Amino acid sequence: xxxTKRSRGYLVFLVLLMGLxxxxxxxxxxxxxxAAPFILxxxxxxxxxxxxxxxxxxxxxxxxxxxxxxxxxxDAFGRRKGILALILVMGVPAGLILLVxxxxxxxxxxxxxxxxxxxxxxxxxxxxxxxxxxxxxPAKRRALYGSLAxxxxxxxxxxxxxxxxxxxxxxxxxxxxxxxxMFALLVLLFFMKETxxxxxxxxxxxxxxxxxxxxxxxxxRRDLAYVGVASLVYLMWTISFKxxxxxxxxxxxxxxxxxxxxxxxxxGGLMLPxxxxxxxVLLERIGRNITLIIGSFGAIFSFVGLGLAGLPAxxxxxxxxxxxxxxxxxxxxxxxxxxxxxxxxxxxxxTASRLGYILAPLIAAMIFLSLPGNWMAFWVxxxxxxxFPLLSFLTKPYETKGKELETIDEEK
Numbered sequence: 001x002x003x004t005k006r007s008r009g010y011l012v013f014l015v016l017l018m019g020l021x022x023x024x025x026x027x028x029x030x031x032x033x034x035a036a037p038f039i040l041x042x043x044x045x046x047x048x049x050x051x052x053x054x055x056x057x058x059x060x061x062x063x064x065x066x067x068x069x070x071x072x073x074x075d076a077f078g079r080r081k082g083i084l085a086l087i088l089v090m091g092v093p094a095g096l097i098l099l100v101x102x103x104x105x106x107x108x109x110x111x112x113x114x115x116x117x118x119x120x121x122x123x124x125x126x127x128x129x130x131x132x133x134x135x136x137x138p139a140k141r142r143a144l145y146g147s148l149a150x151x152x153x154x155x156x157x158x159x160x161x162x163x164x165x166x167x168x169x170x171x172x173x174x175x176x177x178x179x180x181x182m183f184a185l186l187v188l189l190f191f192m193k194e195t196x197x198x199x200x201x202x203x204x205x206x207x208x209x210x211x212x213x214x215x216x217x218x219x220x221r222r223d224l225a226y227v228g229v230a231s232l233v234y235l236m237w238t239i240s241f242k243x244x245x246x247x248x249x250x251x252x253x254x255x256x257x258x259x260x261x262x263x264x265x266x267x268g269g270l271m272l273p274x275x276x277x278x279x280x281v282l283l284e285r286i287g288r289n290i291t292l293i294i295g296s297f298g299a300i301f302s303f304v305g306l307g308l309a310g311l312p313a314x315x316x317x318x319x320x321x322x323x324x325x326x327x328x329x330x331x332x333x334x335x336x337x338x339x340x341x342x343x344x345x346x347x348x349x350x351t352a353s354r355l356g357y358i359l360a361p362l363i364a365a366m367i368f369l370s371l372p373g374n375w376m377a378f379w380v381x382x383x384x385x386x387x388f389p390l391l392s393f394l395t396k397p398y399e400t401k402g403k404e405l406e407t408i409d410e411e412k
Contacts (some may be wrong), residue, residue: 006136010193014136015145019152019190021083021129024090024178024185025159026272029124031174033245033265034331036165038171039113043105050250051368052105057115057246057361063118064354071346079132079195086172087189090123091182098176110263120175125354127330127346129153135195139404143288146331147280153374154276154312154323156269163262190333197405230349230395231331233292233389237329238356239302241322243364243382245410248315251375257312269318275323287401288332295324303383309378325389335400335408 005013020142040050070089074082100116101109130146138147158174196280248268252261282291302317337345363381371377400408 005138006193006196011136011145013191014132015149016063016152017185017192018129018133019149020089020188021185022149022153022158023155023157024087024181025124025129026153026281027162027181028090028094028120028175029180030223030269031158031162031166031246033249034159035174037245037249038166039087039103040250042171043110044104045105047254049105051132054246054361054363054368056366058358058365060114060118061354061358061361062113064122064125064357065351067122067125068348068351070123070128071348071350074128074131075198079128079135079198080189080192083132084186084189086123086126086128087185090120090187091179093117093119093123094175094177095179095182098172102174117175120178121357122354125350125357127334127350130330130334131346132192132200133197135197135405139407140402142335143283143331143401146334147276147283147327150327150330151273151280152274154269154272156266156272159269163265171294181410214286221359225395226336226397227349227352228397229392229395230318230329230336230346233325233353233392234329234333234349234353235356236385236388237246237322238298238315238324238353238361239360240382240385241326242356242360243378244315244318244322246307247359247378251378252312253314255310259398260312267312268316271316271319271325274347275320276327279324279327283327283331284401287399289397289399290329292325292332292389295321295328296386297321299325299386300383303386307379307383309377320325325386327393332400335405336398 003080033225036053038114040046040053043053045053052382070086073085096116097113097120100113101107103113130149134142135147162174164176249261249265250322252264257264273379279295282294298321299318302314302321305311305314306318333346364378367374367378367381398408
């Protein structure tokens with residue numbers, strides 16, 4: 001295998017670039033929190049009919065299953081081209097949302113919004129931007145560099161700037177601003193190099209492209225077990241966090257904390273980078289497995305606390321501990337699979353987990369229909385889903401802390 005070391009300067013650039021792509025990912029995922037009340041208002045949906053938003057989110061959510069092809073494209077044609085596809089898939093539909101006409105429920109604008117929104121969200125579900133860092137980083141710094149990129153991605157610009165943009169220019173610009181950001185990322189992408197590990201594997205294929213069937217057949221029984229574990233953890237995380245990000249604004253605007261909602265969201269957003277810093281240390285010092293346990297238990301406690309007490313502190317806890325679990329996903333899931341099918345394996349896990357983008361809105365719709373106004377049940381149910389990631393330890397998952405990717409592939 002060719003020398004895999006990169007200069008520290010290039011690794012800093014790579015962390016910055018992938019972190020900014022992650023920032024686009026996080027913005028498009030979380031801008032929905034401040035935008036949802038405005039979307040519901042323009043659609044003409046009130047407390048008795050808001051379940052329809054969840055229903056139609058779930059219906060259009062089937063689009064996210066196409067995310068697998070982004071991962072496959074990256075394995076077959078290179079990480080650099082895969083990242084290019086990812087940026088376009090997120091940025092172009094975000095820009096098209098600016099052109100959407102009135103979204104009164106049932107109108108053409110309503111369906112166009114859901115279409116463009118779902119395509120952009122499909123891009124945010126790929127996590128492909130973590131793969132180049134995983135493949136280029138030295139083993140003892142892999143979790144650190146991955147966490148630094150995650151840290152950049154979760155700087156709460158959507159809370160600090162997104163709310164202001166929506167207030168000044170409308171909720172469409174909350175999404176559309178990312179089309180402008182897309183062009184800046186494309187300029188930076190010009191300076192990205194193809195990862196050496198992917199190049200080595202590609203040379204070993206004698207110029208033959210990796211086919212989808214070949215990618216699936218290349219997965220061993222143990223690899224498939226890890227696909228199952230990754231899918232379980234990510235699916236449960238997606239359901240819980242999707243419930244929180246879509247409906248927390250609607251929830252707090254109906255409480256005595258309504259006038260403080262903007263500040264509550266900003267502080268919640270700040271929990272993400274704080275969690276990223278702490279999680280980076282935990283992943284390196286105590287390992288991947290214990291970090292997942294801490295994050296899962298913390299998330300359960302916070303969701304249940306939010307349901308029982310309705311205090312902003314528990315909302316902040318949700319953001320902190322769910323970010324910890326997400327950091328685990330970004331680091332662990334990208335390092336546990338073989339290089340030649342890493343993106344495809346991640347793509348399979350991510351695609352399976354994206355069932356949450358259908359289930360979460362449908363679950364919300366069912367709660368609102370069967371238990372109208374019962375926010376306590378809503379938040380407790382969101383917390384229950386975070387029990388399931390702990391079941392992954394029944395498979396005795398391999399600890400990857402401080403090990404080279406080749407060592408991981410051999411030992412597991």
